[in-house]
Amino acid sequence: MTMDRAQLKLTALAVLRGIAPEVEPGDIEPATPLRQQVDLDSMDWLNFLIGLHQRLGVNIPEADYARLVTLDNVLDYLQARLP
């Protein structure tokens, strides 16, 4: 699959909006912790990662959760692991 970063970002934001419909994609600061910007509890966060896994086929081991804080973190992580 070829997917550039812009497409990846659209996908990630679409998954996020599925969980938090009130999110305005343009308002998300890519370098600020996501959970500071969007009211996500641990169930929401897990569902966000599950959504990314299902859409993109990227495995996200639990040990890596701590590295996924900002939208940029998430995109870097996914980009390096796209199948």
Place this chain on the structure above:
Amino acid sequence: MIEFKLPSLGADMDQGKLLQWHVQPGDSVKRGQVIAVVDTSKAAVDVECWDDGTVHQLIVLPGETVPVGTVLATLLAPGEAAPAATGGPAVLATTGPEPAKPAAATPVAAAAVAAPTRPPVSPSARKRAQELGVAVEALQGTGAQGAITLADVEAAASRSAATAPLDRAQAMRRAIAAAMSRSKREIPHYYLSETIPMARALAWLQQRNEDLPITERILPAVLQLKAVALALRRVPQLNGYYRNEAFEAVDAVHTGVAIALRGGGLVAPALHDVGTKPLVQLMRELADLVQRARAGSLRSSEMSDPTLTVTNLGDQGVETVFGVIYPPQVAIVGFGSVAVRPWVEGGELRAVPLLTASLAADHRVTDGHQGALFLAELRELLQAPEKLEAA
């Protein structure tokens, strides 16, 4: 004849608005089947039927608001023959004192009286009306000779959908206030809290989740819910209802899970039989419950039968929750965040992940002694997480 009544879907509900029927007269229904959708001040709830039978008559029609206990429909028990036609008004008298909207005030009678001059309804409009739960006879047709068209039906459905959420936030706030005022007025609360070391539980969970695909991993919240259910076996006086000046213990643990809704408010629907389900199943059911609570598609049994509530505010980073009991329950357990703090164990000071669990309980049923036993049991269970896995 079986009367299908509007059930109470929580202490804060005294009336409900019928949104939609999923059945029509002549349909056979099974116990547990969702047959109607009712809007409470908190959410639209799928209402289940409590008997097997055949739908005889739908008495309350979509759009009507009626008090709890109102007969919504009548069912024929299996093998029961339909009675000879009886007067609609006699049945309608049971719809209670709540004045309904004029258009829908006497649906059965209106339908019967209007029958000879009923405006024509196009087949597609009738079909769509059934799908959308719109009372087609109550509409003003805009087609030829006042015919009710597909567009009329869809306009009516979107009108009721558009007006529903407008004051939802305010109605929910009022409903929560009513239930919590009643709780504070009637229930002599006492409060206890206990600090629980979580190192073992978290290490066990981490190891368990390590090799599993993301869809089978378990959150610490599920471990906590299971531990609460098992701790209640030691102190069953915290699990049940206080009604008519007496405590009614309940054997099964149906844990009310406080779920914050996006845009404000909360609901606390039941996760059923928590004490007897494996963790992986509880995780799946919890995820489903949270998702449905936020989408507004809870079932009546989930709204009406929690035996104790658990509220978890740990994700917001608070240390301790002081809960308000949800009547007629007699206890609420609160969890704060798990945070690494100083802790002395075996005479040594260490940095350990700690969780504060709190209990608010009803002094009419238990005393602090029993509450303390419960929290001690909860603490011990979370030190042996492998015991929480199985049923």
